[in-house]
Amino acid sequence: MSIKRREFLRLAGLSTLFGLGGKAAFELIAPGQLDAQSYAPEAHATKAKRWAMVVDMRKLDDKTAAKCIQACHLTHNVPDIANPVNPAKAFPPEDQARFRIKWIWTEDYHNAFPGEEHENLQEKLHHMKFLVLCNHCDNPPCVRVCPTKATFRRPDGMVMMDMHRCIGCRYCMAACPFGARSFNWKDPRPFIKDVNQNYPTREIGVVEKCTFCDERVSKGQLPACVEVSNGALTFGDLGDPKSKVRELLRANFTIRRKAHLGTLPQVYYIV
């Protein structure tokens, strides 16, 4: 028994038609139970083309800086390695420096902007404490080296961490020229005095950093540090020419940390 080419083509065409039509009909009659599941940003989420921050050092004094740091650490359960909940379990000072977790902290001018200092600097620069944090670079080296894509750049410019994926290899820490990333050498929970139960902690063995408060921005709030900074910190959209950050950048001379490295940091400083 043989089959002619014409016959074969006819049969193949018919069965394809029947297969496709049958599937569609099946979907029509008995749609998949959970086809309608979907996801959306929160109702009040603020959106931007490019998030950025401007730190106005003219308005930032040590007290405000301390307030910003405290607000951030409270919001995100950042462990204070120097002050464990149980004081008997404190580390010796050299270990405290090694195990320290930094999201937002202060640096002297010559540490924050190495290469920019010279012998005859303006006097005030010697006394300034620069508030530094993750720069959420446009060309983030941490993202490029991450082997698991645990850290990634969002389309709106936030450099995010997916703690679920971090394997603790610390490549990103080697790649980041700003020291903005910290490794959890110890379980952080015994070092968190005041707990925010609405935000997770991290575990031993993952790297963490500032996330530009993505969880607050998605609720339409400002980052925690910006909120308490009395106008010293400004957070906004670089893609919007009318935004406050763009206004500040237009009106003032600003510097960025280690801009010569080409990571395109997006935290600007008005000195």
Add this chain to the structure above:
Amino acid sequence: MENNGNYKNEFGWFAEKPQVPKKFYNAKTVVGGLVIFLILVTAPLWRNLGKVVPAPDPQLNTQAIMALPEKDRTCVEDKAYMQAYHMRLLVDWRDEVVRNANRDYINSKGKRYLASLSNGCMECHSNKSQFCDQCHNYVAVAPNCWGCHWEKEKKQVAQTEAK
């Protein structure tokens, strides 16, 4: 080379296959070892013989749930789906929230929920030890959610995670 069933070894051709005495060497040691091995392998069976492990009985009667009117006491999806697929749903939530910044879940009936473990699920099911741990202990799985996320129940860590 054809040789009509005769046997050849390195010294030449033989009419018959050399006889090897059929003997069970070291019988005592071998049988004893086998018995010990069998006992060890089946030890968990013997140890639990006759014991009845109580079936999990997750409790749904938290204050937050009881405060809801009767008809609103539904989870984000129906019960059968949640029982079978809650782990997949949670992983989807995690990826959508962290990687795509989609923090709201719209369920199959079009209702919106905050896609969050600590701030979503645990707001109603605030009894982790009654709700999560019972089944997880029963089937011996230890999800590592609670290393980072807060279980808002003020109780000691579950048995599976204590190790």
